[in-house]
Amino acid sequence: MSGSLLRRVRVAEVEQVAARIKRFRFVDIDNAPLSEFSGGSHISVVMHSGDRMMRNPYSLMGSPTDTSSYQISVLHCGKDSRGGSQFMHENVAVGTELEISEPLNLFPPAKLAKKHVLLAGGIGITPFMSMMNDLDSLRSDFELHYGVRSLEEGAYCKYLQSRYGSRVNIYRQDQGQMIPLQTILGEQRLGSHMYVCGPKPMIDWALQTAELLGWPDENVHYEQFSAPPSGTPFIVKLAKTGREIMVKGHQSILEALEENGVDAPFLCRGGACGQCETGVIACDGYIEHNDHFLSEAERVSGKKIMICMSRIQTGSITLDL
Amino acid sequence: MALIFKDETFRDDFTYTNSPATIRRFPFPFIEDQYRYSVNIEPHTPGPKGSVLEFPFDIDEHYVSEMRDRAMVLQDDPGRCQALPHMMTAQWDMLELVMVALARDYPDHFTLHRDGAHWHWINKPLKIDQKFVFGEVNSLPYEPMEYIGRQVQGDFSIQDQRDNQLWMDAGIITSQADWSLDFDVGMNFFEWHAPVPLAHEAGVFERALKFLLNLQIGKPVRRLNWTMTINPRLDTSPENYPKWGTDRTTVTPENVGKKVHLRVEMQGLFRLPRSNAILFSIRGYLMSLEQIVTVPKWGRRLPRVLKSLPQELVDYKGLSRYRQTAIDWLEKYDDGAPTTPGNGPD
DSSP states (O other), X not given: OOSOOEEEEEEEEEEEEETTEEEEEEEETTOOOOOOOOTTOEEEEEEEETTEEEEEEEEOOSOTTOOSOEEEEEEOOGGGOOSHHHHHXXXXXXXXXXXXXXXXXXXXXXXXXXXXXXXXXXGGGHHHHHHHHHHHHTTOOEXXXXXXXOTTTSTTHHHHHHHHGGGEEEEEGGGTOOOOHHHHHHTOOTTEEEEEESSHHHHHHHHHHHHHTTOOGGGEEEEOOOOOOOOOOEEEEETTTOOEEEEOTTOOHHHHHHHTTOOOOOSXXXXXXXXXXXXXXXXXXXXXXXXXXXXXXXXXXXXXXXXXXXXXXXXXXXXXX | OOOOOOOOOXXXXXXXXXXXXXXXXXXOOOSSSSOOOOOOOEEOOOOSTTSTTSSSSOXXXXXXXXXXXHHHHHHHOGGGEEEXXXXXXXXXXXXXXXXXXXXXXXXXXEEXXXXXXXXXXXXXXXXXEEEEETTXXXXXXXXXXXXXXXXXXXEEEEEEEETTEEEEEEEXXXXXXXXXXXXXXXOBHHHHTTTOTTTTTTTHHHHHHHHHHTOOTTOOEEEEEEEEEESSOSOBOGXXXXXXXXXXXXXXXXXXXHHEEEEEEEEEEEEOTTTOOEEEEEEEEEEEXXXXXXXXXXXHHHHHHHHTOOHHHHHHTTOTTTHHHHHHHHGGGOOSOOOOSSSSOO
């Protein structure tokens, strides 16, 4: 029941689209048509680097109706990277073969919205590429507010402006421009939905601003793919089999289980979808909940953990697996 | 192998009956002698050749007559087919999923040629030859869900996904076990399941919803559901209750074997790629008690299961008036021998 069908693809094109961003285009290894998808969907890309296996989620950016290829954009995260984005930038070239999952959508546009207000920061533009494609073909009312460090570092600025015209607003940090959130969110009519994707501080800022302005929770959407944070090593005990597995500092619990051949449930691997929710039977350390799924009450109870993202600081944790 | 389609009725003179080969492939829903409620969701992967699970959308000898009955229901009550305006993308998703599957799985009966958006669909059993432009509603005689829904066995609803909920925002429902699309359309997952007894308390619907919200493209799932129907009537809708409700009072020890039918629903759930909606297929199978007992294992097991049903379920499924009559008749076929595990014939 874990994971999703994997499909082998070949890299057909790599393009440097901004200072630290590369665009990759994948085709099926046998040139079979790929699944269509809905705006806001992502895939996970499986990467083998040495003896490490990583699966990172990336938003699909191309046209959802183009079944000949998929496109993703990857930001080189530099020293903060756990290795996924670095691997994509340094080890993947035209002709490289990779495995990807089928598309999954955890960031769909609300079909009944009167208007869609899209807020993107940096690489957070990627899910909006396919979403705008869908909204445009459905003739839905939308506007994009896109913050970039500079035009050199911001991907697809020219393309978006030429395709969507005045619906696209770009704000350049190097010129002191900031997204005027207070004004944008303060002036929308009833029935508008807002969507934000970008660095965590930007998401927090947008969610807080929306809350202060009285936006209903149901009209506020965000997506954040953060890599599982690193930490100190600890022990996971599996209650059903009695096995004990060491989770290394750079690994998530899920990755450590997979490395040891344990079939655990997962889907998004970003703490958003809820598929990997696992019962905690005992824990002698402090759980760092890094997901976006569990409620505050569930976290306080200490009875559940999302094994794709969360870890404990030291000691051991016994899981219902 | 080409199917031979029967000419039969599901109303008035009720000439519907299963051929011996169709009896053998009936999806008998009980895997043990005791009734037990479970969510019983499993991957909708291809089953054994010839079984109802061989293909995602099963076509059998009743196809042509069932489609004729559906057309009659829609003629009398167009409200059995409804789609809210934001479901058009999902309607096209459904049309593609069904056409591609039927043309691939039943090439003797269905053909699909695709040249970009220009599609050519041939349905030989129903004598349909249609060229249309995918995505252009005006190129078909009906909206896409109704167009293909009139050509595939089973009822269908389409669920929109938003706010971490599923909403029944479209459907073509003409052979339902006493529920109404007209009443349920626009409801969410908890609302339309509200009448189901026992399961809410067990947390079944929270778990099922959470599972379905993450349903993936290319990984459909299925489950079996069942009830009983008097006479092989497809349209047992609340709208037509006056026409069939009183049938329940007509069951006697003499006619119970012929009149009482086990009604099994093979339910499939498919993630639709463009719309991110979920297609729910409800493929119904009807078989009289008389035909069920031709398989000795089922004849032994069915009375045992009926005896073990909780009263809430007996009432919910509408069996109260005739359950005992059915058990008394069926027990003639239960010699007390043990049954083998699993649901298939021995």
